[in-house]
Amino acid sequence: MTTIERLLEVQEQDLMILRIETEMQDIPARKARELERLQSHKAAMEEAEAGVQAAQAELRQHELDVQTKKDQIDKLRTQQMSLKTNKEFKAMSDEIEALERSIRRDEDREIEIMEKIEASNGSLREQRSALDAEQKEVDEDVKVFDERAGALREELDRLREERKALLDGIDPAWLQRYEAILQRRRGAAIVSCANGVCGGCHMAVPPYQQHEARKQLEMVICGYCGRMLH
Numbered sequence: 449m450t451t452i453e454r455l456l457e458v459q460e461q462d463l464m465i466l467r468i469e470t471e472m473q474d475i476p477a478r479k480a481r482e483l484e485r486l487q488s489h490k491a492a493m494e495e496a497e498a499g500v501q502a503a504q505a506e507l508r509q510h511e512l513d514v515q516t517k518k519d520q521i522d523k524l525r526t527q528q529m530s531l532k533t534n535k536e537f538k539a540m541s542d543e544i545e546a547l548e549r550s551i552r553r554d555e556d557r558e559i560e561i562m563e564k565i566e567a568s569n570g571s572l573r574e575q576r577s578a579l580d581a582e583q584k585e586v587d588e589d590v591k592v593f594d595e596r597a598g599a600l601r602e603e604l605d606r607l608r609e610e611r612k613a614l615l616d617g618i619d620p621a622w623l624q625r626y627e628a629i630l631q632r633r634r635g636a637a638i639v640s641c642a643n644g645v646c647g648g649c650h651m652a653v654p655p656y657q658q659h660e661a662r663k664q665l666e667m668v669i670c671g672y673c674g675r676m677l678h
């Protein structure tokens with residue numbers, strides 16, 4: 449076997465290793481995207497829950513206001529009995545009526561708020577069950593990602609071990625050059641120059657280089673992209 453043929457075997461192994469490394473690098477980001485999506489739905493629900501709580505607080509405030517106004521009316525009615533003049537009596541009646549009108553407004557508003565709370569609670573229940581379902585899905589996906597990462601790690605260890613055996617006896621100068629190109633390209637370092645063009649950059653390869661590359665005795669490097677030719 450020529451050095452190039454042996455390096456091509458190493459390259460085959462290296463390209464598999466690169467593919468696995470790339471997939472492994474993507475896993476944390478893919479997991480993060482899943483969790484982020486879940487987080488944004490959780491945040492939306494928390495906001496809706498806060499809205500319901502605010503409405504409940506407003507409702508309680510109206511109820512307190514109504515009670516205060518009712519107490520005030522009772523007090524006015526008691527005072528009214530001891531009044532001497534019609535004018536005073538009338539003024540207090542007006543005051544009571546104004547309070548009663550205000551109570552009706554409060555109560556109308558209470559009904560509106562209660563209806564709003566009821567509607568929000570309904571949609572919250574739906575959101576919560578959708579979120580629970582989504583949480584299950586995300587948990588499942590995360591589990592799949594973790595299992596995949598584990599399998600890839602094992603595969604990577606196996607390929608790296610196999611690679612070591614392939615290196616035995618390869619000219620160190622060629623190997624070093626090959627590895628440098630592979631690192632820089634993060635892809636194929638050795639390409640063919642079929643039809644007179646470099647298989648990496650598709651530029652024309654001079655005839656003498658094509659000839660040398662076919663013989664596979666000397667290291668032939670593409671003048672444009674720096675890849676090794678065979």
Ligand SMILES: [Zn+2]
Pocket residue numbers: 646647648649650651670671672673674675
């Ligand atoms: Zn090239």
